[in-house]
Amino acid sequence: MQSIVAETIERCRERGMRRTKALEQLLATLVESSRPMTLAELAVSERLSDQCDKATVFRLLQRLAEKGIVRRLGLHERAAYFTLLVPGKHQDYLICTECGSIEAVKAPCPVHALEDEIREKTGFRNLYHELEFFGTCPSCT
Known part of the structure; x- marks a missing residue:
């Protein structure tokens, strides 16, 4: 976990963000979480509730998403909901x-x-995708 946090902090610094205690704690919280978290959940989390207010968490999340x-x-x-993007x-x-x-979808990504074919045919580099399926969960049906 610590190595993922350290690598992510380095990616943040490469993209112009300052290393702060709030940033470190936010990233550690996201790494430790087994699922995406809301702003409200993050703001009251054990690591962040004493570190900063909800507005600071929101601003950090916005900058992290932009970067x-x-x-x-x-x-x-x-x-x-927010989740950490980890290369690979x-x-x-x-x-x-x-x-x-x-x-999370518990099946191989289709x-x-x-993506490999598109990369090969177009010459695009650093190609990625984000896939979200929308529907009604079993609890709501």
Whole structure:
């Protein structure tokens, strides 16, 4: 976990962000989490509640999303969820259109082969994708 946090802090610095205690704690919280988290969950988390206020967490998340360090998930009218983007690691998600719950897809990604083909045919580099499936979860049906 510490190595992922250290590598992510280095990516942040390469993209012009300052290393702060709040940034470190936010990244550590996201690394430790087994699922994407909302702004509200992050703001009251054990690591961040004493470190900074909700507005600071929000600003950090916005900057991290702009810099491609975190991924914002969810429906626009519902609370957004945030997850750390780790190079070489990929996750797709299922999002309920009724309650807004999010869970990881537990199946191989169907797009990797297409991504390789596109990369080969177009010459694009650093190609990536983010896949989200929307539907109604079992609890809401």
